Every structure is written in C-alpha cells, then in structure tokens.
Amino acid sequence: MSLRRSARIATLTDKNKQNESVEQPTVTPKRKVRSKKGVEDAIMTPARIPTEDISRSSKTVVYEGETDVIDVLVTPVETSINKGKSRESILPLIDVSINKGKSKEIFQHSDGSKSVLEPIDFSWLQKRKFGQSHDNDNDSYNNGTSLQLNNVNEEDDDSDDWEEVDLSEYQDQSDNVSESRPFPNKTIQLTFKMPKIQYKARGITKIERAIRQNIHKAHLLTLLAHGIIRNDWCNDEMTQAMAFSLIEYELQALFDKALVKIDVKHANLLTIALQDLSKWWKDYFIITKPGIRNREYHEFGEEGVEKFFENDEFSDCLPSIDEFRSSLRVGEGSRDTSAQLFVVALRSLGIPARLVCSLQAVSFRFAHKNKVAASRNRKEDNDSNNEISMNNNTNEEVQRTLGLGKYKLNANRKNSNGSKSKRDYVDNGYDDYNLLSNKDTRVGHSKKQRSISKKGRKQDGNLQKSDIPPIFWCEVYFAAYKKWICVDPVRALVNSPQAMEPASNVTDNIMAYVVAYEQDVTRRYATQWGARTRKLRVPVTKDGYDWWHETLVYFARPYESKQDNEEDAHLHKLEVSERMPTSIGAFNNHPLYALERHLKKFEIIYPRQPIIGRIRDEPIYPRRNVKQLHTAETWLREGRQVKIGEQPVKHVKSRIYTLSKRRAANMASLYDEEPPESGLYGEWQTEEYIPEPIMNGKIPKNSYGNVNMFKESMCPIGGVHIPINGIGKVAKKLGIAYGDAVVGFDFQARRCIPVVHGIVVAKESETMLLEAWHEHASIVEAKNNAKREKEVLARWRKFIIGVQIRMRLHNDYVKFDLSDMEEEESEFHHGESEGESELYHGDTDEEDNNNSIGVDNKGETNESIVDKVVINNNNDFSDYMDIESDIYEGKDDVNTEYDFMNEENEEVYREGGFINEDNDTYEVFLLE
DNA sequence: ATGCAGCAAACGTCTTTGCTATAG
DNA sequence: ACTATAGCTTTGACGTTTGCTGCA
Structure with missing residues (x-):
C-alpha cells in the first residue's frame, strides 16, 4: 500500500532518488513524492511551520507525551491557489507536530544520528501546484510499495532536495490493517523514539x-x-x-x-x-x-x-x-x-x-x-x-x-x-x-x-x-x-x-x-x-x-552653589585619576582605558600613542583613542566623503544583508572567489561631501539615476531640493531636467528600497516648477472634490430611493394588513400619517440649509412616494432618546421606520441609522 | 575560596537601489 | 502599445552582552 503525502521529506545526505509510484488512497490518485528511503530514517527538513497553524487546522495531530506516538490524520484539502491565477488543486496534507510548540526538535535515529525535524510549511505546500493527471496511476496502484511525497511538478528542476521514500518496510506492518483500503480512516501512526536531549534552562529573559x-x-x-x-x-x-x-x-x-x-x-x-x-x-x-x-x-x-x-x-x-x-x-x-x-x-x-x-x-x-x-x-x-x-x-x-x-x-x-x-x-x-x-x-x-x-x-x-x-x-x-x-x-x-x-x-x-x-x-x-x-x-x-541622573535632578536643589561646582570638578578629577583595573575583563568598556583585544568590529585605536600602561604585556590605550570606523558608503550616508588618496585603515569581512548580494556572493563562491571585504575609514580620513555642480542644466546623478540627498548639504551646487512627492511628473511635463532625491533606505524582506522624497532641479527652474505644481495641485484637488461629491450624491440618492421603496412596501403590506400594529405604530407617528402623507413633508424648500440635505423627487423613479426627505444633523435629538432607547432594547419590533417632529415642528425622517450621542450626529446605514 | 578567562546562549543591530504580470 | 502598479520574494547573520563553568 502506499501513502500519499504532501509532506516534504528531504534528506541531509542521501541524494539518490528512487522514483516509485504509489497508490493514492485519497481523492487524487497518486502523487510523486520525494523523500528519503525508509520512514525510520527520514529526516524532515522544511522548517518553520507555525505551531498555531497546526493547532488551528482541522487535521489531527496527536502527541502522546512519553509514549512517543504521533497520530497523523491525512485529510484531503481543497485549496485554491493564488487568487484564481492558477488552477485549483486538491492537496492532501499531513500535519506533524512534535513537542508542543518547540520550533526545532532534534531527533535521534535508530542509528544514533541526530537530525532536526522541521515541520511542514503548509502555506508553501498549498502554493505548490498539483498535476491533475498522472502517468503512473496504474503502477502506483499496483505495486504500492513506496510512499511518494508530494512534489507535484515532476519536471521541476529544483528536485535536488527531494527523495523518494521507500515505504516497503513501513507498509509491511500497516498492510495488516486493511487489505483493500490500507488507511480506511486515513490515519497514519508514526512512532519515533523520544530524543534524550536535555534542554538547557533558558537564560534570563x-x-x-x-x-x-x-x-x-x-x-x-x-x-x-x-x-x-x-x-x-x-x-x-x-x-x-x-x-x-x-x-x-x-x-x-x-x-x-x-x-x-x-x-x-x-x-x-x-x-x-x-x-x-x-x-x-x-x-x-x-x-x-x-x-x-x-x-x-x-x-x-x-x-x-x-x-x-x-x-x-x-x-x-x-x-x-x-x-x-x-x-x-x-x-x-x-x-x-x-x-x-x-x-x-x-x-x-x-x-x-x-x-x-x-x-x-x-x-x-x-x-x-x-x-x-x-x-x-x-x-x-x-x-x-x-x-x-x-x-x-x-x-x-x-x-x-x-x-x-x-x-x-x-x-x-x-x-x-x-x-x-x-x-x-x-x-x-x-x-x-x-x-x-x-x-x-x-x-x-x-x-x-x-x-x-x-x-x-x-x-x-x-x-x-x-x-x-x-x-x-x-x-x-x-x-x-x-x-x-x-x-x-x-x-x-x-x-x-x-x-x-x-x-x-x-x-x-x-x-x-x-x-x-x-x-x-x-x-x-x-x-x-x-x-x-x-x-x-x-x-x-x-x-x-x-x-538615576534624571531622578536626582528632581530632588536636587533648584540652585547650584559654588560649592557644588567645586565638588563636581573634584569628583570628575577623582574619576579621571582612578587607578587602573587589574584584570583584563575590567578593561572591557572601561570609560578611560582600552585594550586592543576588546575593540569592536568597526573600531580602531588611532593614534596608537600614548601607551599609558601594560597588562600582561598588552598595551593599554586611552579610551579616547578608540575611533569609530565606517565604510565609504556609510560615510556618504552621513554626508561625508573619503578624502582622495586615503586608504582604508582596517578591512573587515563584509556581511551580506540583501538577497541580491547573497546571489552575487553565491555566484562568486562558485568560482572560489574570496569573500569580499570592505575597507573602513576613520572620520579623520573624510571630509564634508562636496556636491557636484549643475552643468548646462544637467543634474548630476548617481549610477542609479538618482540624486543622493541623505543630507540637505548634499544638494548639487546650483540645484535645489523640492521635497514634494509627485512633483516629478510636473517637471517632466514641463521639460525641466530633474533627478529623484534619495533621502534614505527602507529595509523589508531582505531587500533595500531607496526612499525617494521629491526631486532636485536647477535653482532657476524652481519658481516656475512650484507655480506649475500649485496649479497642478489645485486642478487635482478640484477633480478629486468633484469626484467625491459625485460619489456622495450617488450614495444619498441610493439611500433615499431605498427608503422610499421601503416605505411604500410598509404602507402597502404592513400597515393595511396588520390592523393591530397600526395602533402601536401611530404612537410613534404622533397620530399623524396615513399612507403616503406619513413621509410627506410639505413645502419645506425654504427650510433647507447647509445642515439639511434635500433631494427633490424629479420623478426619476416610480418608487417614489415622497417628495422630500430631510436629514438634519444639527438638531438636538435628546427629546427622542427615550424612544431610541426603546428601540435599542428591542421593545419595538418595527424599529426601522420612524418619523419625528423636531422643535420647529418639522418632520425628520430617520431610518436605518442611530444617533451617536457622543458627537450628536445621526449615522446612517446605507442599505445595499 | 576567589578571581579570571573562555564558553554558550540570548539579544539586538546592521542592512544601503527588483521583477513580473496585469489592469488601465 | 505603453504605463502604472500590485504582488511577490523569503522568512537573517552575526556582533555584543551576560551568565555560567572550569581552572589556576
């Protein structure tokens, strides 16, 4: 029999593949699976399954503490992938969780070797596409001797990590369970020996x-x-x-x-x-x-x-x-x-x-x-x-x-x-x-x-x-x-x-x-x-x-006496004249003394004089001679550039932080190239960055086509930095030469993204550009306002039509059919309102003001049964609060439609919303 | 018993310029 | 045809600090 799994079982050493097809007990007939030979020997590498995912998932994982039994329920899961971009596929999944939330587990194998078991990354799995047809269906059903673990793309070239798993050994045992359907309940029991590993007590958090x-x-x-x-x-x-x-x-x-x-x-x-x-x-x-x-x-x-x-x-x-x-x-x-x-x-x-x-x-x-x-x-x-x-x-x-x-x-x-x-x-x-x-x-x-x-x-x-x-x-x-x-x-x-x-x-x-x-x-x-x-x-x-200093300031005398100053000076002198430590360790981060061995990666002792003492033959330098170093790029970031002719005073192995650098490094390692080093410079080797001048209206740019503007002082001579995003378009339209101003970098997902803030243009075009920008901005604003207004009015229209329909339905079918409700309703309607007149609000044109929205019924819809609906935001609704609270408490079943009289004896129709007491507004639910 | 140096683990800093597919 | 933009990629390495351990 065979087992269809979508677990990644990868190997650390054995790269030999055994392509054996497997019977598919679940929905999909068979999958090609790569894993290592023998379940017992399997080393599962993919890591990082979030434990929450496991616990939340419908799949069953049973971990029985000391009994070392893991029950794995294999469930076919339908998954749609990539928002319809790709074919839907059906994906059986196995959840394996061991040891309750520990992110990394070490397993001891029968041969005594240890390996790290990393749970399956389901999100990763779900993204894998499964082929719907399988060439070897028959084979797999017939021989049923191996377990094929997932990989769907058989042509995939990244299959190095994948190995066939020979499950014959395992299968022999499980065959006894059921002949025809080896896993009737789709449950697999995997038994591992518990690692005898003592985890060190966690340190101080x-x-x-x-x-x-x-x-x-x-x-x-x-x-x-x-x-x-x-x-x-x-x-x-x-x-x-x-x-x-x-x-x-x-x-x-x-x-x-x-x-x-x-x-x-x-x-x-x-x-x-x-x-x-x-x-x-x-x-x-x-x-x-x-x-x-x-x-x-x-x-x-x-x-x-x-x-x-x-x-x-x-x-x-x-x-x-x-x-x-x-x-x-x-x-x-x-x-x-x-x-x-x-x-x-x-x-x-x-x-x-x-x-x-x-x-x-x-x-x-x-x-x-x-x-x-x-x-x-x-x-x-x-x-x-x-x-x-x-x-x-x-x-x-x-x-x-x-x-x-x-x-x-x-x-x-x-x-x-x-x-x-x-x-x-x-x-x-x-x-x-x-x-x-x-x-x-x-x-x-x-x-x-x-x-x-x-x-x-x-x-x-x-x-x-x-x-x-x-x-x-x-x-x-x-x-x-x-x-x-x-x-x-x-x-x-x-x-x-x-x-x-x-x-x-x-x-x-x-x-x-x-x-x-x-x-x-x-x-x-x-x-x-x-x-x-x-x-x-x-x-x-x-x-x-x-x-501590801040605390003492709070308690200190509000004035400073002469004695205090004298004392401060004296105490400082004491600090400076403190005797040297006698142990190597005490020199680490000492405020006055420094040893070369404690230098940090980006530090150097410069100058290497004076040597103010020795401890075990190691020279002791004053701490003030410990200087911070930076790469040329970092100095540029600070608005400084390395002087011409200066050589790095220290070389360090450069670290790889971004994917692009990692790729480059990987390529380099293929050719056995040395890992790159970066040279470091001290501040004394640098000078203030001197920006290039604008020549013939041409903006000097870096190799990426931008202008470095980490500091305002880096602005090209004769140019000006206009820190407005989007102004580049205007400049382009006007044909003004400009360069995007890079002011810093964002780092996310191991990628460095330059932060562009505005542009740099020649000074003489600044005024013209800004004028054009203001014009442009006002046009855009007007456009946006018009658009917004249109949207708002459309929503109101929809709302009001909805209200009208609702009222008509109410009047036609509720009011006249259910006579017993009429009485109750009429209380809310203040005795008024029969049929259409209920919503009719006579000649109120003159009442319209900024706080009211009046919509004339121009016969656009036959649903209309009212001429005008007034929503007034400025009225004090407190008079109605009792009624409102009745509604909230559900005392009134028909809590959707009311009209009320305001102080001017003016009907205000309110429906499908509620009064916000906090800011005295009436909030409307637009019913779609 | 004490002090020190080295070790191990945890914490926290440093990083420094895309690509592709799709909608409009 | 061209442009703009959303979505995807992959889920870090290592220096520094600090407690622990063993040795002199």
Missing part, C-alpha cells in the same frame, strides 16, 4: 531583566526618600537643640576656635575637633542594631522580608521624629541612626554637614546560580539544625544579616564595661523644652542627666568596634580646602573616604549609589568607578537617558 531593574529603581526611590526624611529630621531645630545640649563645652569651644578663620591651620584644628567629637559620640551613642543592609533578590518574596521586618533587631524603623529624638536622648539605636544624629550634632554646632547614604537597593543583576543555591542551602542547614545549635545559628544568622563579616558576636551578651560609663549619662526624663531655654547649663545637664541606668539596654562590643564600612555617614565642608571631607562617627574616622567602600565580596553592603543629601558623590568613595561600581547602577540607555 528581557522581561525578567526589566522587572528586576524596575524593582531596583523602586527600591532606590524608597531609600532615597528614606534619606530625605532622615535628612529633614537632621534639620529639626528641636533635635539639634537637644544634641547641642549634650555636647560638652570643651568640644564646643574647640569647634568655635576652628571656625574662626579659613586657613589650613584652622582646618587642621577642625579635623582634630571632628575626631574628638566622634570619639565622644562613639562613647555616648550605643549601637544596638546594624541598620539597613543590602539583601539579595531571592531573599525577597520568601519569608526573608517579613522576617526582616518582624525582627526589630535588624531594622532601622523609626516611625516618627519623636523616636528619632528619643534615640538621641537615650543614646542608643542603629548604626544608621547614630550617623544621622551625629549630623544633627554637627549642624547644631553650625558646621556645614551633609548626611551621606550609600543606598542599598536590591541588585538588578542576576546572582550566580551556585551562589543562590549555596546561600539557600546554608539557610536550610541552619533551619534543620535549629534545635541542636540554637545559639550558633542565631549568631550566624545575625552575623550574616548584620554583615559583620568575620566578627563573631558574643554569645553571652553581657553589658560590657564599655557601657557602664554611658549609663551614667542616660536620662529617661529628659525635658526638651527645658533645654531650649537653658542652653547655658547644658553641660551640667548632660553630665547630670546621664546618671540614670536603663534596664534592658543591650550593648555589643562588636557592634561598637566593628570596622566594616557604614551605610550612613556624613561629610563636613572644609572651606579652606574647598572640599567636603568625610566623617564616620561610629569608627571615628575623619577624611578616610577609602574606608567607606566595602570589599567587593561583601553582599550586604554594596556601594553603587552614594548620596550626600542632595548630591551623588559615589565617585568620591568608589575606587573602581569605571571597572566595577558603574556596572552596579541603572545603566544609561542607548538614547542617552540616565534614569
């Missing part, structure tokens, strides 16, 4: 990346807002007063002294004062919590966040400024609060101090899978060992969360010696208002008031002396240096910006955005700005949109 980036941005904004609020609190007079009263007089005096004069000597004094103040602060303020920490993405959405917020120990939650003040009063809180209150203290002393925060937004980058897994495992381990080593776990967890690195928390938290002295200073009953009025007595106050101990006060020596970089710290402006100097009160560090940057392997403190309210000062602290830090921030998009 664009959407996932966008989601993460948005989460990152949202988180940044909340952190930014958090800092703004805390900074506002730092400006609170009351809190400042409280802080001021706490500071010992000696310290205050020291600051007063340092601020007397602006010079280096006094600056040194200020440094000392700051150091002393931080030492004092370190003693006064006890850190009980670490404050904000960076969290990994996977920790969100799990129990991590809730745990984080439930456990007060890890959060830095101060609901209002009251808690902020009380934290100052009590002298304990998170490390963040400590830094913030220190800013309060500085500002209370009149020191210009900025609150600095390294925003810890959850990263939008994707953690390495093993890292995530490791961290999860660690967590699980902890959970499972909970009972056994509760203490250790707590410590570990706390340690991890706090980001304390190698610092071990003291399991036996005792109130260490360090806090003893402080207890003396704590005063729960501190009176704010009292303080305000008694600033002079503040020293006494503070000393005295710190004598009360506070029970339950926790203090951890490790938290106090931890030397890990902070999240919050501050900056003090040194007028003498014209610089902002960083101060970390917790570690009593002054002017050690490098100590603020956490190690790159720390995960819970990532320095990417350092904001000094309100300035981005990241570059002061990030030592590897170009190589590392930059990549942690929301990237600037291709079109130059810098989200």
